[in-house]
Amino acid sequence: MESVMGAISRRHIFLLGTWVHKLLDTFIIGVTIVVVAIPEGLPLAVTISLSYSTKKMLNDHNLIRVLAACETMGNCTSICSDKTGTLTENRMTVVELWTQGKHYDEPSMRNHPIKFDARYFDMVATAVCANSTAQLLEKGGPQDMPIVQGNKTEGAMLLWLRNQGVVYKQVRDAAFRPQTGDRMYSFSSERKSMSTIVRVHGGGFRLYSKGAAEIILSRCTHVLKANGTVGVLNTVTNDDIHDTIVGMAKMCLRTMCVAYRDFSADELPADLTTLDNPPEGCMVCCAIFGIMDPLRADVAESVQTCQRAGITVRMVTGDNIHTARAIAKQCGILTTDGVALEGPVFREMPKDQLQALLPKLQVLARSSPDDKHMLVTMLRARQEVVGVTGDGTNDAPALRAADVGLAMGIAGTDLAKEAADIIIMDDRFASIKQSVLWGRCVYDNIRKFVQFQLTVNVVALSLTFLGALAGFDPPLNAVMMLWVNLIMDTMGALALGTEVPKPELLLRRPYKKDASLVSHIMVKHIIIQSTFQLTTLLMLLFLGPGWLDVPNGNACISTTYAWIDDIANVAAPEPCVLLQNHSTCWSLNCSAYVPLYPTFNQSHAMPPNVPLACLKSPRCDVYDYRHFTFLFNVFVFAQVFNEINARSVTNDWRVLHGFFSNTMFLFILAMTVVFQVVIVEFGGDFTKTSSLDGTLWAYSVAIGVITLPLGVVMRFVPVQEDPDSFANPNGLVIPKQPSLAL
Template sequence: MGSATVICTDKTGTLTLNQMKVTKFWLGQESMEERNSTSISDNVLELLHQGVGLNTTGTVYKSTSGPEFEFSGSPTEKAILFWAVMELNMDMEKLKQSCSILHVEAFNSTKKRSGVSMRKKDDSTINVHWKGAAEMVLAMCSHYYDVSGEIKVLDDVERKKFDQMIQGMATSSLRCIAFAHKQVQEEENEGEKVNKNLKDSNLTLLGLVGIKDPCRPGVQKAVEACQYAGVNIKMITGDNVFTARAIATECGILRPNQDISGAVVEGEEFRNYTPEQRLEKVDKICVMARSSPFDKLLMVQCLKQKGHVVAVTGDGTNDAPALKEADIGLSMGIQGTEVAKESSDIVILDDNFGSVVTVLKWGRCVYNNIQKFIQFQLTVNVAALFINFVAAVSAGEVPLTAVQLLWVNLIMDTLGALALATEKPSNELMQKPPVGRTKPLITNIMWRNLLAQAFYQIAVLLTLQFGGKSIFGVNTNVNNTLIFNTFVLCQVFNEFNARKLEKKNVFKEIHRSKLFLAIIGITIVLQVVMVEFLKKFAGTERLSWGQWGVCVGIASVSWPIGWVFKCIPVPEKPFCSYLKWQNLKCVCK
């Protein structure tokens, strides 16, 4: 996640609160916001009750405590049922007793609608009801009801007016849902049973509702934080273009005056591009409206082909392919299905996009901490290997015994990893561009830092190896102890340098790293015990206060050396690329 360059996010529940409410209702071409249900003709009101109460996956039941009614189902279904019960006085139980369901066509993510055929028990009339995305249901209609309940022809002029109403609601960030019906004869219904398809042509439009799903508080700041960190946000939604554009602008994914040509596309348009066109245009796309799960998968595949590290959020079963295909799959813990959670790498427990930003920050923190430890560990290994090799070749003996090397590895591997890998994320991490897919783990900056410290330690230790006895007037055992002690203390001081790979001030915010300071203290205490009290085990000799002071003084020079070398710029092109390792080929048989 620390290397993510693109986040493909859902809208509902992630960018928005997923607390939907019907705020607009159009009957014919007249808004019904200031009218009550008594102003609607009885026949239209009855059909609306049927279209809402029977063509739904939600339920309404009377509560034993608290509010009079409770609602279940998806947020959209609950919003529509709440509106029908409270505003249109729909009685769910009475409705179910008066009608019988004949056939159900479940919601389809491609067609964006659901349907049901039902028979009234008192007069045996059969109606087919459809509910779904307004522009798609409107395309199936040839007539509409006006406020008085009269049926009127839906010609091109009237259709254009309805299109403008739908666009107006969508521009106001409303999800527009349409209801339509058709009365069918018994023989037509028998044909439906054979074909297993409900009549979906020459319908009569019952009405339009606009559902508001407000953006989450702080989502705009979260989007800005990602964009500032060099991570592109792409919103993929099933809503129409106008609603998607309005929400994307409200969340900060689109700028208010941004040229949206190529930035907003529909799923069908993206799907119909050639592979070359998709690869050419995918970077510019910020919003994909009216998308299907396949469109989402297609976008993830295109982005990966372009070299992006892609994170995807999803909550439905249909999102599983995209979650698996993505480099990082992020499922929603509240609305997410079990299939989506199993297909993902990370579960966002609160379904909030702000938590995705937290994941991004922690991912970068972990990646950065790994780099710190690698730099620190390589410095230790390079210095220890070199000094022992040179001493063994020149003098036939090594200054660092096997026990001492094991001790160095123990405190540097275990305690060093704990100290550097437990640093908490800082806001500085979100001020850098993402690492991406192809950049090396060991950067030029890390090579500069570790080589500077390694060369200094090698120079000091070789000086002590070949001239320490004469400089300090000590015997071989004491000199070897001085080498061992200086070497360990150099790593302790260098651990501070490793805290900041680029910053010169290695003590910044060190008060926040209490575990780091505790581990440094434990390392020093253990080293004192090793030198002063475990002479036989470690092969050391006790050192005087002056000798301890010399060891600390030599080791402390690591700080100014680290500061000086961080002033030296390094090229952005990785050192490894000069060796052209990527051109080497091997043949395996």
Template sequence: MEVDAPPPAAAGGAGADHAGKPTAGSGSHAAPGGTPGAASAPHADSSLHAPAAHHQYAKTPAELLPLFDPPSLDKLKAVGGIEQLAADLRTDLKAGLPTEARASSRHAALDVFGRNDLPEPRMHSLLDFAWDALQDRTLVVLIIAAFVDVAIGIYKAVSGQDRLGWLDGVAIVVAIIIIVGIASGNDYKKQGQFRKLNDFSRNLSVIGVVRHGESIVIPTRELVVGDVCQIETGVILPADGLLIKGYGISCDESSLTGESHACDKDPASEPFLLSGTKVVAGMGTMLVTAVGPNSLNGRSIAALNVEPEDTPLQKQLGKLADQIAKFGLISALGMVIVLVICYFAIKPPEPRSGVRIANDVVNILINGITLVVVAVPEGLPLAVTLSLAHATVRMLKDNNLVRHLQACETMSNATTICSDKTGTLTLNRMSVVQAYLFGKAYDRDQLAHAREQIPEKWLHLVARAVNVNSTATEKPGPNGDIEFVGNKTEVALLTWSGAVGRPYAQDREANRQLGMIPFSSETKRMSVAVQDANEPETPVWLFTKGAAELVVRSCSQYVGPDGEPRSMDADAIARCDAQINAFADESLRNIAVAYRRLAPEDVPQNEGDHLPSALSAQQLVLLGIFAIEDPVRPEVPGAVKTCQNAGIIVRMVTGDNLATAKSISRQCGILDEFGIALEGPVFRELTDEQLDIVLPRLQVLARSSPIDKQILVQKLRRRGETVAVTGDGTNDAPALKAANVGFSMGIAGTEVAKEASDIVLLDDNFSSLVRAVNWGRSVFDAIRKFLQFQLTVNITAVVLTITSSIYSTVSGERRPESVLTAIQLLWVNLLMDSFAALALALDPPTPEMLQRAPSRSNEALVSPVMWKMIIFQAVYQMVVCITLYFTGHHVIDLHGESHGGVDARVATLIFNIFVFCQVFNEINCRSITHDTNVFRGMFKNRIFLGIIIFTTGAQAIIVELGGRVFDTVELGGKGWGISIALGFGSLPLGWLVRQLP
């Protein structure tokens, strides 16, 4: 939620996207996904005792642990207090770790106190995944049956009946090994992809620290015991520590203690800061005393062994797979029963030996079990996982860090996006371009020459108000010059104050800070009380800056053109409002700066005290209003238009005033002539009946609070919308949680916002969010493509196997088996599950995906268009194969050794045609809509092309050289021509089906 006044921020942190937001002191800790079957981390106490180099420190982890378990002031006093503890840890409470031998000191701290990182879950080996795959009961039964077949074959070979009788069983076992191997390889690759995501997420998390008196930002993984860490509103504490000093620090410790209320922190009475808890108010510094598995949060996490949950789509597909598997099991069981009855009921021309009966019954069982293996669509969950793993890794390149996998799926159904303005729709490159100072307006040219037009004394007063009331800091730039880092609005103001000749460092050194009123989203302002550092008896100045229209209402006076305070009467307020609106019409942000003189006795004299907010709510004297420019990102209007073409409504939710919000939203293409723009307070008062009228046309919500954003999200969801929302502040967390998909900002976002979000926009750019929508649709389409392909194969394989098996038995032929043997069906199963999942699940997103309306969350996975394609393709394949089964030797005039009641070459031809139908249908399934161009983007998917080429080549080897193993014979040119021609028929058939209404 956007606001207009800056809060405290960690020095050196990345700036927020507007005034009033905390700077990003730390990044997101969580990452998407995980590895299957993650093993529990090593025991939490494994590093509590100091190993080598402990003699450099007066304390060990084991000695520091009792301070926080539970937190105890008596124990802290027993070790000499925080000052003595800092000395024991070889650090300084103000300057932090020393520069000299910094690297060696840090390595010593790592050796003794450990890294600020939890132990990685054990990487599973290929054998681990293979073992998991072999837990499938159907595969186990098939393996047992195959070994029985091997045993019978060996007996026949030894007895001289059939020297190669054992080959069929061995071939089935080898095929199972290949299937398990490929499935395990896919799982292993997926594990590696998720590990990369986890590593990236951990490196993204940063925190501000002081080392040798210099404020720097480091990855939280590099935090060591003894560091002086800067904390602020919105930070999730990355380690255990003690509060050195702070302004109004309050923490939400419910994640550890279960207490729902925030806990106020104080260096004297309550200095204990617990890792994993949220700073909900204030700013300060902390001495780090425990990191990684030695911290309270680390020990809690290390004790967990949580398996990653399936995503909603995985659960939905799991249920569908179970239903298909039941159908396959019932079909196979019915087939086995019918075959066994027919086998024993029909007398053969010649008596059967006991070995032959056993062999035939085993063959019947193997065919039945193989049919179950083929029918069970284990490739469905695999396709989801592969597609999600591929998408989440590729989305990193599009600046989307996916923290929760289901967000990818949900984005495919997004119908509305509620977006912040600053940094997301705009560049977040702020500069002061106009101003209203001392009762006079200054345009761009006039402001550039302010030093020539405004007395130096007055300018320095305004600059002082800016310099001392700021959380941004300065540091040496790459070229040796000074640059500011922190909140972007504050940086713009500090840059202006430097330009008028008032150095930031000079004011900070000349003024002693007595207290602070941190930024609040309710008051939209922040204030600081200062006094001359060398004259403790001089008056106290309370400087305030914040949202202009609100600060003006708190002013009883303003400084006029003569430099003297004048009454803020109705005419003066009207002039201020007119100037604010004039700036807003130019899409400029308004920040007012004011002051108040206080007697020393009216302000607490202890540095770090939290002042009552009432001090800045009245009797202020207005110095001026700054107009700050933040240009719209050039790519945003096009991205908004893309969303609208995709059936997604974009709404802008901002803390800016209504005029500024409307101006910028028009530039972005969000607000049109039919749209409605409201302010938060007005929106809050709408009744449900009014909301039903307003919500469909609501495009801009201005001057809104985080609560307004949360209410908007909840109301939209109740109307059946799938809502994506962006947020960067701590107070945006409820809205991010309430949305179907929450996007936090990787640059300007607070730690709390990132923890509450599903996806982190690493560049804070709206265009990256649109790419997330495209990836979401790509994932959903990939699953539907695979589903369309798999159901076609399942139906055809089951019907063809049952038909040929029953006919061969009833006709009294010597062997009751399917025209597609067990080993051939296992090859088809490999094509269907592993290879097809890889080929179809990894199609990249296309622009055409954003040219259609979003799917509804309750929409069936298999659409009517898909059902038409499945039925027509399955019927085509069944008609071709069954026709050849009964009349093949007449059609192609091929004669050879009999195989299961049909000529061996005809059986090979049917097997070849069946496989090539799947190869060409795989291409056909790249489209699940009425789009007839199934080749669009195909040549960009190298994996798809590789699988098509490999499948074709492998099939040729199987047919021509498979011989006894695959029960095939050479086909010759005529047979291959027929196979490819009939397989290719799937493509023109698909084109015709897509022409149907």
């Protein structure tokens, strides 16, 4: 009796184990649903897109120092750009000159060499050479143009002197001797000038100064005459020189004035290091140089592209207002209703008046680094996303204050580069435009991934939930859902996060900082695709077996019965065992049946008179998984083709545009298909899949590919992006969706 009761207890334990196994399966499915539902792939998509774009942007001369700056630049609403070297080529040439009381324009300088009085010319040459830090590196014979190392403006004047026969190094070494106490005061953006004080024969001092023409002129009381003598700078001569400066500036020329002043030995301290600032007053005006810095060939087009993209481009320069206006008009920055201000006016203007003027401010001339910092701070206070360029050490505060600091890689100082988020390796404004393009590409790639992931999530989770409500086993088991999660997260991030930018990205305005990542158009795409896929899969779940002539669900087609463990070792019949209905007593001797029927198979007739209490619960040996395998296959191929649809988060129906240019996307799609074939054909009991014949494979692909034409049609459903999600309301309207014409 005890042996039989032990056998029955073992049966109960077996049944309990079966129940626990089903409970564990349910728990695993629940955990898998949570894993699929949580968008853990979103940070991965962001990282992949940023990292990939950062590498590609280096080819466009953008070195990313702060990874997030790439995406931030995409929604930039205002760019404050320097002029020299960014908008212009930083290739300075002296083309006009005021000297010896006369103005020489470019044609006269080119066709009629100027004849100088020796004393006059020596003073001008010494004033330039003694007060310069640039170097001329000779690379060949006298006919070869030397390389300018250092400040290009100084280089232009030194090259002009070289063409007049002056040997720069000889003149400089003779005039400026720091070993004897001569002192040089570097260029100051506050003074807009640079000065050098040297000792002269006889025990006195001479100050040489050069800088912004109108500022140096305002510090002059005398003028150097054509014969080398000094005369008083009267009103007529002063006005004539001033008009010359304005005329040069309106021709987009940078104007530089060279002046000097003599001091007696007792007017300045013997130790010049105790003199904090040079005494730049009562000077003698020697000459005015008009220096041309050609506009870069691609600047006007790049500025126009940025403006078309809803970005306000502002020029912040140290040049005078006339030069700044002329350059800004030439490159398209200054419009008819735009405003140009000088730094002193800007910083002294009342705040309320300045706030009202700020949207129209397009040029800030004669600006200091503090003016640039103030401008950036005020723009950011208006919720603008500001990118600012800088190359000098004093530009570091403005670079740090901006949303994106853009340092110049060639002309920039080390401190400016350390303060920047992006380094423009070639100093060109066109490269800044490319950084905006890549930034928008990163932003859109993240949205593409979100659109794709949400569609997969909605369909997978809804199918599992509705299938369970209908009494089915989960149509997508844990292994299938984890594979779907891999497609959706890692592989989806790789495919959609490495999309390259299209020029059309610069035809729309930037998004606001608080704009929703999921737009109205994306919601439309998700709803339509999810509804189609879910409806199709539910029809296959309920009606598929009849349509496809396959068993319903995961059907068992071969079942084996076995004896309860060790029942054959029961030695003798026991008096009474409860049957399954707990109502009848049965004299059971299971061991008597063992020799006759060692195993029972469902495919054979059940041997008569075998007590069920002698048997374990039936075990299925062979399953037919074709129903759920086909369902799984259709679902995966729907995602494969919908991933192509996800390449556009707008109403642009041309989802195949540039499709074959993204090798990573093609590789991911190919690998997804290959792994899907392997899982279906060779997964077996591990993945609970059965091999499908050619017809079912063809049906799977055919149903999946319907998502492509559906993706085209749904883009003509009249849903547009929320206009309030865009920044810069004064920018251009959103471009219309493309026409049906290719």
